[in-house]
Amino acid sequence: MRRMTARPANAHQARLLQLLRDGGPNSRAQLGDQVDLSRSKLAVEVDRLLETGLVVADGLAASRGGRRSHNVRLNPELRFLGVDIGATSVDVAVTNAELEILGHINQPLDVREGPVAVFEQVLSMAAKLRASGLAEGFDGAGIGVPGPVRFPEGVPVAPPIMPGWDGFPVREALSQELGCPVMVDNDVNLMALGEQHAGVARTQQDFLVVKIGTGIGCGIVVGGDVYRGTTGSAGDIGHIQAVPDGRQCACGNRGCLEAHFSGAALARDATEAAEQGRSAELANRLEANGGLSAADVAAAAAAGDATALDLIREGGRSTGQVIAGLVSFFNPGLVVIGGGVTGLGHNLLAAIRTQVYRQSLPLATGNLPIVLGELGPTAGVIGAARLISDHLFSPA
Amino acid sequence: MRRMTARPANAHQARLLQLLRDGGPNSRAQLGDQVDLSRSKLAVEVDRLLETGLVVADGLAASRGGRRSHNVRLNPELRFLGVDIGATSVDVAVTNAELEILGHINQPLDVREGPVAVFEQVLSMAAKLRASGLAEGFDGAGIGVPGPVRFPEGVPVAPPIMPGWDGFPVREALSQELGCPVMVDNDVNLMALGEQHAGVARTQQDFLVVKIGTGIGCGIVVGGDVYRGTTGSAGDIGHIQAVPDGRQCACGNRGCLEAHFSGAALARDATEAAEQGRSAELANRLEANGGLSAADVAAAAAAGDATALDLIREGGRSTGQVIAGLVSFFNPGLVVIGGGVTGLGHNLLAAIRTQVYRQSLPLATGNLPIVLGELGPTAGVIGAARLISDHLFSPA
DNA sequence: CGAACTTTCTCCACTGAGTGGACAAAGAAG
């Protein structure tokens, strides 16, 4: 199949595409209820979209008390590729134009191997998905990387945990390989987009998404739009001081949040505790697996291990300490906690909540939900698909 | 003179009004260079604005090599009232439509006396300015209060330092008294608007303004617009923890920034130092004035007093500590330091800079200016005038 | 001084987006 190349010709068409994306098949009449246009004008724009092939007819809808309406929907053959590169693993997914996941692969990966090796892997994963019949090609791709990005150009800048990537033209290179438009963003921003599109943040205009994985970062949404900062490093909260004169951090300072709590820090502290004989449970797991991860700590805590529970609580306290400051400053309507460490579940959430509600002023916390993300590991790829669809479904 | 009641009829007219406000008198041709409209359409809109009386003819401009152009300008009889209520003093100013200050009064005031008493004083100050011939009436007024505001309604909410004001309909009451449209905002946000309009932040899209006065707060500008948060308390950074297990704060927690550095905290610490005999310079001033203020500390430091200098440095360190976190999170293009405490000048700025540049990541600080505000005590009233003019110069 | 060029401003015919009403098609309710 030839890939779609059409773009909406004006803001009305863009709006209609987004309504069809977020609301599924719709009749002209229903669309008319959601946009401020006369029926005549609306019909004209829908007809034009049908001509481009972006939208197709989708049979008759049930009657609403009169003549049945003709539904339209986004072309079901459209395909987006969502890529979420983490520090130690990568997610690749195929979605339709309504951003439903049709196929999803996760593989371990070391981002430090550099862009060339990583792209080879990503492209072979995409090829595998294509080979399985889910897509004949891609109409667009979104990709998230674990570091700051110069967004307009789609280029990582000075990413601490992925040295070889600095300045690498990710957008252009991938666009070349895939033969379709590509947008690049920070992985945390994509997680925020995902939770906004299909998760807990659906109705929110101003909210924060804190992703605790190998590292720790924060997605910022202002007025419904992701805020990226002047140089693309907004939300880089891993090196905010959480503990004065605390642990030495790789960045050269002491007491950074990331040095005290993150997937890596938790694994390190758990191993330390096991080796020092402070937890039989953790020591057993260390011996069994030859190493410890956040998941081991979660399991140990679930099994009632006090040391593991303490590690989680202490991490939650540090994280809550930093989040409390952000809440005072930003006054969000919602805080979402996500990332690999969410396996720690309620224990972590409780510790964070306690700290935030205690340290921030009542006006900011009075009606502030602090919740776990809804989408888990798919948040990133859904956000990636959302990113490219936002781009393609806006006037050319 | 009858006050102006007209509003721009469409976005084009609004844009033109804003260009005339920010750029002064302009010819149709010059305006045409700045908006994306044909000369014909532009002429039509300018003519309509002339009909409303918002804009008036302003003679012939110098030739640019051909026929001389007819200038137009905002009606020079338009008057805005800018009010900046602080914790211990109030500024009231009259501006023309180009937001130039025509008259300015500052008076001491205790905001805790409640809205009724404060309004009486503000209205008499406004009357005094009117009586001096600067204005026959006001076309609009902007007012800043030292606490969070529910912006759409113009009502303070749960303001810690001004108890009697909670829920008082400031906007409606003042609009009634003055007989003109009124907009209400937090004082720090107005300072940000002021520095954006006429100060150091003229070219910035994303920046922070930290106001250190009796208390401490932060104005946040995102994409050129003030961000106020979900409940209007965004930027309330006075109670972010700066020193773990630090000083007891009025809010109930320990180590809040405001408890360690602000006009009030500095005066308290200086008095303590004087009484404990740690500074002869400060002790002399305490005896002479019967009390100490931030200005005394500034003077003592300028005179070479080591204790005063230490107080400033320590305060700057705490402030920088908090700002460093905000910089990592928000990645602004500029940080402006303002408020009464800016009298401490370079010593304070140096301490803040040191801390921020040391604690935040290079990508965020690499090209980040941290500067003092340009407008001093007029920032608030200019911002107030800007607030109401933005409102009036937008489509009705 | 007059001719040629520039800039500014006005006028006007034309385009194209968008509206709203009339009407037809299709179904529901009684």
Added chain:
DNA sequence: CTTCTTTGTCCACTCAGTGGAGAAAGTTCG
């Protein structure tokens, strides 16, 4: 079968906006 409701199409009309022609007012230079 009649009446009412909803959906979709058609069409005349309005109005924002364009772009070119040309007049008005200046400058420059031979």
